[in-house]
Amino acid sequence: MANIFKTTLKNNFISIPFIIAAFAALFAGGFDVVFYIVDYDGYPFSDSRLMESHMPTYLAFLIAALPPLLTGREFVGGTIRNKLITGTTKTGFFISQLLVNSAITVIIAMLYFLPTFIFCTKYYDHFQPYMVFYAIVFILLGYLVITAISTVISVMSDRMIVSMVASLLLLFIFVFVDSWLGNSLSQPKYQEGFDQVYYEGGIEFESNEYDEEYQEYQGSQDEKYKDYNPYYVKSKAQRAFMQTARHLIPFEIIGNGTAMIEEQLVSMDMYRQSKKEAAKHADDYPVFQERVESLFWVPVYSISFIAVLTALGLFLFKRRNIK
Amino acid sequence: MNNVLETKNLSKKYHSSLALSNITMSVPQGSIYGLVGLNGAGKTTLMRVICGLQEPSSGSYELYGVKNSDRSIYKMRKRMGAVIEKPALYANMSAEANIRAQFDMLGLPNDKNAASELLELVGLLGTGSKKAGKFSLGMKQRLGIAVALAGYPDFLVLDEPINGLDPEGIVEIRELLLKLNKEKGITVLISSHILSELSLLATHYGFVNKGRIIKEISAQELEQAVRKCMIAEVSDIKALTMVLEKMNVTYEIISDSKAKIFEKLSVTLLSEKLSAKGCELLGLTEADESLESFFLDLVGGGVRNG
Numbered sequence: 001m002a003n004i005f006k007t008t009l010k011n012n013f014i015s016i017p018f019i020i021a022a023f024a025a026l027f028a029g030g031f032d033v034v035f036y037i038v039d040y041d042g043y044p045f046s047d048s049r050l051m052e053s054h055m056p057t058y059l060a061f062l063i064a065a066l067p068p069l070l071t072g073r074e075f076v077g078g079t080i081r082n083k084l085i086t087g088t089t090k091t092g093f094f095i096s097q098l099l100v101n102s103a104i105t106v107i108i109a110m111l112y113f114l115p116t117f118i119f120c121t122k123y124y125d126h127f128q129p130y131m132v133f134y135a136i137v138f139i140l141l142g143y144l145v146i147t148a149i150s151t152v153i154s155v156m157s158d159r160m161i162v163s164m165v166a167s168l169l170l171l172f173i174f175v176f177v178d179s180w181l182g183n184s185l186s187q188p189k190y191q192e193g194f195d196q197v198y199y200e201g202g203i204e205f206e207s208n209e210y211d212e213e214y215q216e217y218q219g220s221q222d223e224k225y226k227d228y229n230p231y232y233v234k235s236k237a238q239r240a241f242m243q244t245a246r247h248l249i250p251f252e253i254i255g256n257g258t259a260m261i262e263e264q265l266v267s268m269d270m271y272r273q274s275k276k277e278a279a280k281h282a283d284d285y286p287v288f289q290e291r292v293e294s295l296f297w298v299p300v301y302s303i304s305f306i307a308v309l310t311a312l313g314l315f316l317f318k319r320r321n322i323k
Numbered sequence: 324m325n326n327v328l329e330t331k332n333l334s335k336k337y338h339s340s341l342a343l344s345n346i347t348m349s350v351p352q353g354s355i356y357g358l359v360g361l362n363g364a365g366k367t368t369l370m371r372v373i374c375g376l377q378e379p380s381s382g383s384y385e386l387y388g389v390k391n392s393d394r395s396i397y398k399m400r401k402r403m404g405a406v407i408e409k410p411a412l413y414a415n416m417s418a419e420a421n422i423r424a425q426f427d428m429l430g431l432p433n434d435k436n437a438a439s440e441l442l443e444l445v446g447l448l449g450t451g452s453k454k455a456g457k458f459s460l461g462m463k464q465r466l467g468i469a470v471a472l473a474g475y476p477d478f479l480v481l482d483e484p485i486n487g488l489d490p491e492g493i494v495e496i497r498e499l500l501l502k503l504n505k506e507k508g509i510t511v512l513i514s515s516h517i518l519s520e521l522s523l524l525a526t527h528y529g530f531v532n533k534g535r536i537i538k539e540i541s542a543q544e545l546e547q548a549v550r551k552c553m554i555a556e557v558s559d560i561k562a563l564t565m566v567l568e569k570m571n572v573t574y575e576i577i578s579d580s581k582a583k584i585f586e587k588l589s590v591t592l593l594s595e596k597l598s599a600k601g602c603e604l605l606g607l608t609e610a611d612e613s614l615e616s617f618f619l620d621l622v623g624g625g626v627r628n629g
Contacts, residue, residue: 007427078411085374086474087400322376
């Protein structure tokens with residue numbers, strides 16, 4: 001298997017899809033840094049544009065597109081036959097493709113993070129490399145889950161375009177499900193008020209119950225509007241299931257990692273604390289309110305997911321008739 | 324003679340359709356085994372199964388005496404090379420890079436000279452850095468064979484290797500296969516529906532129809548079966564045999580009144596000699612059974628429409 005791994009890696013390194021993806025990742029990383037530099041001028045780095053950066057999510061789509069282009073080439077060109085005919089097992093082929101695609105994913109992700117990392121170490125006084133390192137590892141795990149999914153899809157079809165569309169479509173579904181689960185889980189138990197538009201001096205203002213002036217105006221009316229929220233997920237078991245499902249979605253994993261980079265100082269404090277202590281202070285950091293409990297499990301979930309995908313991929317691929 | 328490949332009741336089913344049905348055949352070592360069949364007869368499926376690309380639905384096969392269910396079959400596969408359906412190449416690589424990639428994959432020394440030797444063998448030495456994707460079909464076929472030879476196999480499986488080749492290319496591939504067989508002792512399993520071409524190569528034949536092997540025959544036996552002859556119909560077959568024996572002519576009795584005569588002879592002379600023995604020559608017709616008509620007879624004649 002070592003031979004097929006080495007050959008595939010070598011062939012993929014000189015392939016056009018990999019070269020384009022590598023440049024795209026480097027460019028995306030540089031693009032983020034340009035944002036920081038622009039922002040850095042007169043503003044503290046904690047307001048970093050990373051907080052608003054969706055680049056790690058976009059990169060996930062690029063990463064999902066690579067296995068169909070690289071592994072798919074073996075099926076389109078028929079070179080998989082040269083391997084199987086001369087004694088490579090289907091298991092060996094699948095595992096080598098998974099490892100090569102994973103290695104390429106790591107390289108692409110590193111190229112993306114490289115400019116950020118260099119920038120942080122040079123310009124950011126409070127930079128804590130190991131914290132960013134953890135965050136990068138989490139994001140990488142999310143990417144590796146996506147790579148595993150995409151590789152399984154790629155070995156199941158002879159048509160590159162079918163694999164590509166299926167991989168990207170699945171990612172869109174993940175985005176949708178992740179946002180639906182997130183939205184469902186973050187529903188408050190009670191309806192916390194409603195947006196109200198009022199006018200003052202001919203100018204339109206939007207307010208809600210958190211607005212201090214509006215609170216005064218609202219006064220005792222508050223209780224009246226504190227109705228039970230029908231969208232709140234009551235059942236503990238259902239919440240646990242939804243939370244677990246959410247952690248399995250690679251975008252949630254990537255989101256967690258991105259949030260860690262975004263608020264690395266905050267997360268650093270939170271991470272050092274016990275679960276109980278963290279939960280006590282969680283109100284101060286809304287981003288971590290729902291995530292802090294699960295950070296430990298993120299790598300466990302990701303690695304388990306990759307293991308399940310590998311087993312599923314092997315099961316399906318071994319039964320596949322190669323043309 | 325040892326067999327490189329032996330199949331026993333090999334069957335392959337795709338959902339409800341049976342692509343191979345109880346195929347039992349053997350490919351002797353050192354032979355060029357021609358697999359003959361119409362399009363869709365099951366030749367490619369059979370090759371895919373024996374090359375390990377697909378699992379048989381039932382039955383088994385042995386490669387160099389090792390059963391397909393045995394784990395060591397993978398070691399035996401290292402002694403194989405194959406081009407199935409179309410040449411398997413990296414389109415973005417040159418001919419040499421394709422061969423060297425196969426060397427790497429097989430764990431062999433990535434030797435430029437060895438790659439050049441293979442390219443020379445298939446007549447592609449001068450292609451330089453031209454990408455395989457830009458090659459003509461004939462060049463791709465030849466490169467496919469070169470890649471299949473990269474592991475120095477002693478069993479080569481080729482599925483319709485002369486498809487799409489020009490006459491010159493066909494001759495080159497034929498000469499190459501004969502050279503590999505005679506000089507390097509490589510056993511070849513080759514499928515084709517161009518029977519006239521196959522007849523210039525094959526030492527053994529397997530006729531496939533509707534997923535079944537309908538006849539296995541050696542080249543000598545086939546030659547006997549399709550050689551030109553005259554069919555003589557006489558009133559007394561014993562008299563005919565006596566006359567033919569005296570004339571030292573090769574013949575074959577095919578019924579109580581008919582015999583095949585495989586050599587040219589004077590009709591007048593034959594008639595006179597038969598008359599002298601009181602035997603009447605009722606008819607003399609020329610029979611020219613070609614390989615094609617032999618095959619069509621085997622598969623039931625009117626299988627091919629138009």
